[in-house]
Amino acid sequence: xxxxxxxxxxDVITEFANIGAGSAATALSSLLDVELMNDATTCEILPLAKxxxxxxxxxxVVAGTYTYLCGDLRSGVLVVLPSDSAVALxxxxxxxxxxxxxxxxxxxxxxxxxxxxxxxxxxxxxxxxIDVDMIPAPPDATVDLLGAVLxxxxxxxxxxxxxxxxxxxxxxxxxxxxxGYFLMLPEESTLKLIMSRMGEPRx
Amino acid sequence: xxxxxxxxxxxxxxxxxxxxxxxLGLGSCVAVILYDPVLKIAGIVHVLLPKAPAKYEAExxxxxxxxxxxxxxxxxxxxxxxxxxxxLVGGAQMFSNLNLAISDIGRGNCTEAKKTLRExxxxxxxxxxxxxxxxxxxxxxxxxxxxxxTAFSPTRTI
Numbered sequence: 001x002x003x004x005x006x007x008x009x010x011d012v013i014t015e016f017a018n019i020g021a022g023s024a025a026t027a028l029s030s031l032l033d034v035e036l037m038n039d040a041t042t043c044e045i046l047p048l049a050k051x052x053x054x055x056x057x058x059x060x061v062v063a064g065t066y067t068y069l070c071g072d073l074r075s076g077v078l079v080v081l082p083s084d085s086a087v088a089l090x091x092x093x094x095x096x097x098x099x100x101x102x103x104x105x106x107x108x109x110x111x112x113x114x115x116x117x118x119x120x121x122x123x124x125x126x127x128x129x130i131d132v133d134m135i136p137a138p139p140d141a142t143v144d145l146l147g148a149v150l151x152x153x154x155x156x157x158x159x160x161x162x163x164x165x166x167x168x169x170x171x172x173x174x175x176x177x178x179x180g181y182f183l184m185l186p187e188e189s190t191l192k193l194i195m196s197r198m199g200e201p202r203x
Numbered sequence: 204x205x206x207x208x209x210x211x212x213x214x215x216x217x218x219x220x221x222x223x224x225x226x227l228g229l230g231s232c233v234a235v236i237l238y239d240p241v242l243k244i245a246g247i248v249h250v251l252l253p254k255a256p257a258k259y260e261a262e263x264x265x266x267x268x269x270x271x272x273x274x275x276x277x278x279x280x281x282x283x284x285x286x287x288x289x290x291l292v293g294g295a296q297m298f299s300n301l302n303l304a305i306s307d308i309g310r311g312n313c314t315e316a317k318k319t320l321r322e323x324x325x326x327x328x329x330x331x332x333x334x335x336x337x338x339x340x341x342x343x344x345x346x347x348x349x350x351x352x353t354a355f356s357p358t359r360t361i
Binding site: 047048049050051052053057058059061066068070100101102137138139140141142143144145146147148149150151152154155156158159162 | 209211212213214227228229230231232249251252260261264295297298299300301303305306308309335336337338339353354355
């Protein structure tokens with residue numbers, strides 16, 4: 001790929017993820033009754049070792065929900081919340097005091113469900129836009145070190161390549177302390193499909 | 204804690220006392236740690252996947268080729284292969300409900316690393332592996348001790 005066509009791919013993927021993240025943030029907004037604002041999507045091509053640094057460091061504790069698309073379009077998709085936002089979200093939903101180190105089944109399930117709803121709205125929006133069926137694996141959630149949360153997503157795309165495309169959109173609440181981000185890790189083989197469906201000439 | 208050098212995914216690093224190395228946020232990845240107690244020289248390879256395919260570029264990404272490369276690099280820097288001992292950290296199953304073949308790759312990483320160490324004749328003296336929690340490992344080349352931290356449980360030294 002030449003530099004200019006690579007730049008074009010990044011622009012198109014960024015736009016693609018913007019639409020998904022917008023739809024997911026709207027769903028999360030109405031679920032939580034909070035006004036959310038999305039930041040601009042960024043798309044970076046990174047070596048495997050640098051992904052967690054790019055996202056703020058492998059050691060921070062986060063709540064991550066992950067699914068993998070296994071149809072024509074192959075990509076990992078994650079919703080990640082920093083630990084304080086995960087606590088705020090769960091306390092808002094369950095109306096009880098939450099300790100991330102000892103989540104009970106209901107709380108873990110609530111976390112997974114919120115992640116699931118975000119991922120679904122993300123996928124519905126992008127799937128409609130490019131008219132490709134998305135087939136996500138059932139999502140799963142965990143609360144752990146960021147580096148550990150990213151291992152399986154990176155192992156899925158990193159099996160074939162040594163660099164990954166990280167498409168990142170952060171969101172935050174306007175009037176309170178609540179934030180997080182969506183992360184898409186598309187497989188390189190899938191980029192062509194997205195490009196052609198987004199009306200780009202064949203590379 | 205003193206300064207340490209971070210070893211990221213698919214990276215390999217070697218240090219001599221008093222330097223320290225660290226792998227932060229190991230999930231299904233495994234840190235294969237080799238140590239020569241006489242020369243006080245140690246190394247870590249942070250592997251992502253178990254077995255290298257027929258065609259590959261980064262040896263450090265796979266448990267089999269990464270472990271071999273680490274042993275080779277240590278021997279090239281003067282370590283004696285018969286003195287080397289191994290410690291393993293990581294290999295957890297982070298998403299146990301995920302219905303994908305790859306979700307239990309942590310166990311595969313451990314198995315492959317152990318198999319390769321057996322072939323090389325290197326003994327595994329300590330491990331903190333598998334389970335469902337992520338770990339960070341800090342290696343001290345002076346003592347060969349590895350401090351293992353998790354998000355919520357107490358710190359262990361192996």
